[in-house]
Amino acid sequence: MSQTATAKARLPVDLTDEEIEAFGRDMDAIYYETLESRGERDRLYILRLIRTQRTLAFSGRMLMYASLFLLPAWDHALASWGAMIIVMALGVVMLGVAKILENMEIAHNVLHAQWDWMKDPDIQSNTWEWDNMSPSDRWMHSHNVVHHTWTNVVGKDLDVGYGIMRVTPMQEWHPKYLLQPVWFVLLALLFEEGVALHEQAIVDVVEGRKDRKELKPLLKRIGAKVWGQVRKDYLLWPAVGAVVAMPISLFVDFSPITIFFMIAGGNAVANIIRNLWAFMIIFCGHFPEGVYSFTEEQVDGESRGHWYIRQLLGSANIQGGPLFHVLSGNLSHQIEHHLFPDMCSNRYPEVAPRVRALAARYGLPYNTGSLWRQFGTTWRNNLRLALPGGKLPPAVATA
Amino acid sequence: MIPRDQESTRSGGGWLHWLSTLTDMMAYPLKTSHYVELVNPLWTTHKMQARVEAVWDETSHARTITLRPGANWRGHRPGQHVRIGVAVDGKHYTRTYTVSSAPERGDGCFTITVKAIDGGRLSHYLVRKLKVGDYVPVGLPQGDFYLPDASPTQPLFITAGSGITPAMSMLRSMLAQQRMANSVHIHYAPSPQETIFGQELREIDAAQKHYTLHEIHTAALAADDPARHFSLENLARLCPDWQSRDCYACGPADLLRAVEATWEEAGLAHRLHIERFRADLAEVPDDAVGGRVRFANSDLEVEADSATNLLRVAEDAGLNPPHGCRMGICHTCNTTLKSGCVRDLRTGEVLNEAGAIVQTCVCAAAGDCELDL
Numbered sequence: 001m002s003q004t005a006t007a008k009a010r011l012p013v014d015l016t017d018e019e020i021e022a023f024g025r026d027m028d029a030i031y032y033e034t035l036e037s038r039g040e041r042d043r044l045y046i047l048r049l050i051r052t053q054r055t056l057a058f059s060g061r062m063l064m065y066a067s068l069f070l071l072p073a074w075d076h077a078l079a080s081w082g083a084m085i086i087v088m089a090l091g092v093v094m095l096g097v098a099k100i101l102e103n104m105e106i107a108h109n110v111l112h113a114q115w116d117w118m119k120d121p122d123i124q125s126n127t128w129e130w131d132n133m134s135p136s137d138r139w140m141h142s143h144n145v146v147h148h149t150w151t152n153v154v155g156k157d158l159d160v161g162y163g164i165m166r167v168t169p170m171q172e173w174h175p176k177y178l179l180q181p182v183w184f185v186l187l188a189l190l191f192e193e194g195v196a197l198h199e200q201a202i203v204d205v206v207e208g209r210k211d212r213k214e215l216k217p218l219l220k221r222i223g224a225k226v227w228g229q230v231r232k233d234y235l236l237w238p239a240v241g242a243v244v245a246m247p248i249s250l251f252v253d254f255s256p257i258t259i260f261f262m263i264a265g266g267n268a269v270a271n272i273i274r275n276l277w278a279f280m281i282i283f284c285g286h287f288p289e290g291v292y293s294f295t296e297e298q299v300d301g302e303s304r305g306h307w308y309i310r311q312l313l314g315s316a317n318i319q320g321g322p323l324f325h326v327l328s329g330n331l332s333h334q335i336e337h338h339l340f341p342d343m344c345s346n347r348y349p350e351v352a353p354r355v356r357a358l359a360a361r362y363g364l365p366y367n368t369g370s371l372w373r374q375f376g377t378t379w380r381n382n383l384r385l386a387l388p389g390g391k392l393p394p395a396v397a398t399a
Numbered sequence: 400m401i402p403r404d405q406e407s408t409r410s411g412g413g414w415l416h417w418l419s420t421l422t423d424m425m426a427y428p429l430k431t432s433h434y435v436e437l438v439n440p441l442w443t444t445h446k447m448q449a450r451v452e453a454v455w456d457e458t459s460h461a462r463t464i465t466l467r468p469g470a471n472w473r474g475h476r477p478g479q480h481v482r483i484g485v486a487v488d489g490k491h492y493t494r495t496y497t498v499s500s501a502p503e504r505g506d507g508c509f510t511i512t513v514k515a516i517d518g519g520r521l522s523h524y525l526v527r528k529l530k531v532g533d534y535v536p537v538g539l540p541q542g543d544f545y546l547p548d549a550s551p552t553q554p555l556f557i558t559a560g561s562g563i564t565p566a567m568s569m570l571r572s573m574l575a576q577q578r579m580a581n582s583v584h585i586h587y588a589p590s591p592q593e594t595i596f597g598q599e600l601r602e603i604d605a606a607q608k609h610y611t612l613h614e615i616h617t618a619a620l621a622a623d624d625p626a627r628h629f630s631l632e633n634l635a636r637l638c639p640d641w642q643s644r645d646c647y648a649c650g651p652a653d654l655l656r657a658v659e660a661t662w663e664e665a666g667l668a669h670r671l672h673i674e675r676f677r678a679d680l681a682e683v684p685d686d687a688v689g690g691r692v693r694f695a696n697s698d699l700e701v702e703a704d705s706a707t708n709l710l711r712v713a714e715d716a717g718l719n720p721p722h723g724c725r726m727g728i729c730h731t732c733n734t735t736l737k738s739g740c741v742r743d744l745r746t747g748e749v750l751n752e753a754g755a756i757v758q759t760c761v762c763a764a765a766g767d768c769e770l771d772l
Binding site for chain 2: 032038039040041042043051054055058112113116117118119120121122125126129130131140141144145148149225228229231232236237240304307341342
């Protein structure tokens with residue numbers, strides 16, 4: 001890395017090149033020291049988490065089926081809409097949480113190769129397929145390569161506004177951004193589908209830089225994954241419920257078709273729970289007040305030290321308890337995740353205080369706040385930047 | 400492994416196959432087996448595991464581990480080996496061990512007998528730390544070191560230390576079938592107490608008139624005693640008809656070299672069967688000045704220095720391997736080390752275990768190496 005350090009990069013910080021390099025070395029020290037200490041307890045963490053997640057997913061689906069035996073038509077003492085809805089809701093929430101855990105704390109991190117060091121053939125970045133409409137390998141490209149290498153570089157990092165929103169005043173205003181509050185809500189609800197279509201190639205075709213035909217293999221690949229997900233959540237699980245309900249419906253007065261739609265609806269709600277949560281956590285990572293974006297010139301020829309500082313300035317953390325951190329896939333430690341994307345996520349809480357103190361020693365900001373502060377300012381920025389203008393963060397970033 | 404875009408290859412009955420295809424779709428993108436594993440790890444079909452049923456110390460450094468394999472296991476032939484995976488300090492390792500039990504054993508279990516070698520991380524873990532009730536990944540039995548089924552061979556076993564294991568499996572199997580072949584066994588071990596399966600061998604020797612055991616206890620012999628090591632003279636003395644027998648040898652490399660030389664000299668190499676385990680670790684060259692890099696899938700070999708990353712080496716050689724960030728963060732360039740030695744340019748760490756994952760954009764050759772590109 002050091003041989004590429006030409007120090008052309010100009011970041012909005014009041015540090016000399018020597019100081020930036022020293023900052024990079026200090027950051028490297030934290031990184032390698034932590035990697036060195038990985039061991040059995042980390043392995044047990046991910047194995048237990050995977051077991052918990054799968055148990056939760058299966059139990060949630062079973063509970064949804066079980067709730068059908070509480071439909072008022074059964075005519076037994078416990079049967080009532082109230083009881084049925086409570087049990088169904090519990091099952092749906094369990095399935096939603098299972099999907100959150102799978103997508104965020106397990107798959108996102110496995111696909112970052114955070115667990116490749118264990119050499120466990122079941123938990124490898126190149127074989128893991130996640131419970132999401134986006135095919136793992138496609139997502140790894142758009143996320144690991146494009147987003148994590150070019151974090152917050154306007155024009156390079158597709159995550160800056162996802163091609164439909166203006167999240168920094170550095171993006172030129174266009175009338176289409178007037179609609180972005182609508183996109184904001186729609187993307188929150190359909191985040192999974194949005195992630196699946198989150199491809200530079202698709203943007204290129206929409207903007208006329210690429211021929212439609214070139215998209216075909218890519219769309220086929222995404223289509224196969226989407227079909228697998230739809231078949232599971234909206235066809236097979238509901239259909240099994242309906243098939244079981246068919247003979248029962250001869251004796252108990254309800255329609256198997258209703259059963260089908262109840263289960264399909266429950267699964268849809270579980271998917272939406274996951275979408276809303278993932279959207280909220282992920283948008284708090286790069287779009288709250290005080291997060292920096294960069295131009296391509298600013299990162300030209302950047303060294304390891306520059307890169308670390310860009311990641312620090314371009315990310316924001318969310319404060320919370322241990323359970324909140326796990327449910328957010330430790331993306332509540334977005335800063336640490338961006339500094340060390342392939343460090344196993346259960347270690348982010350312990351490196352966070354070190355990173356924060358290191359930033360303070362160099363007079364650099366460390367953007368952290370409650371979920372409401374971070375999401376509130378994200379939402380406010382979204383509304384403000386729908387209109388021309390907007391406020392950039394201070395020209396020189398200081399603590 | 401979670402197979403991607405790969406149809407279930409499960410054979411089996413019509414309706415069961417149909418049902419598992421359906422439940423696999425319901426488990427998508429996982430398989431039914433991933434959920435079955437939550438109930439009993441032995442019932443999985445996406446990988447094979449075995450449960451540790453018992454452990455027993457054969458000597459102060461060697462332990463027999465009784466394993467109950469899960470679904471899809473197939474019986475072994477005496478003398479074959481299996482791959483065993485164990486996680487030590489969180490990291491997964493795989494080693495090959497010979498099955499020491501006979502296939503005729505009726506309880507569905509098999510045993511491996513492991514000697515803790517100095518500095519052997521995995522063998523030490525297996526011998527000292529593995530507990531009853533643990534699960535370990537296992538592979539199917541493999542290897543062509545076994546007695547022919549039907550022909551009336553007269554085997555000569557030459558074994559040393561833990562090299563006894565394949566011979567033990569063969570002997571136990573012949574005993575179970577009540578057809579002990581006329582066999583001679585020369586076994587080297589430090590002392591009677593430090594002989595793996597010592598008592599059982601002596602019992603077989605006493606009970607079976609067709610089996611002759613010659614134990615050589617090296618600790619009791621002077622360092623310069625010629626009887627300590629294998630030689631033609633000792634062989635001719637212990638087994639005068641050795642030239643008319645089929646020899647099955649297993650033990651340390653020195654012993655196998657001497658045995659090989661003897662049989663080749665006598666022009667009898669076709670009657671010699673040797674079991675040796677290839678070292679899983681490549682030797683690290685002291686100077687580490689780069690070396691020849693072989694790209695196995697492209698059938699290409701080029702010279703590389705110790706400072707140029709392997710991604711660059713591959714590209715200069717005309718390949719276009721997958722890559723992304725070029726700075727070691729995105730892992731798009733991960734590839735498998737097939738053999739040899741590479742160095743991580745960031746940490747100086749040397750990777751020399753076959754099967755290790757190499758980030759080609761930040762690793763350089765440290766001696767010769769072969770990559771799965």
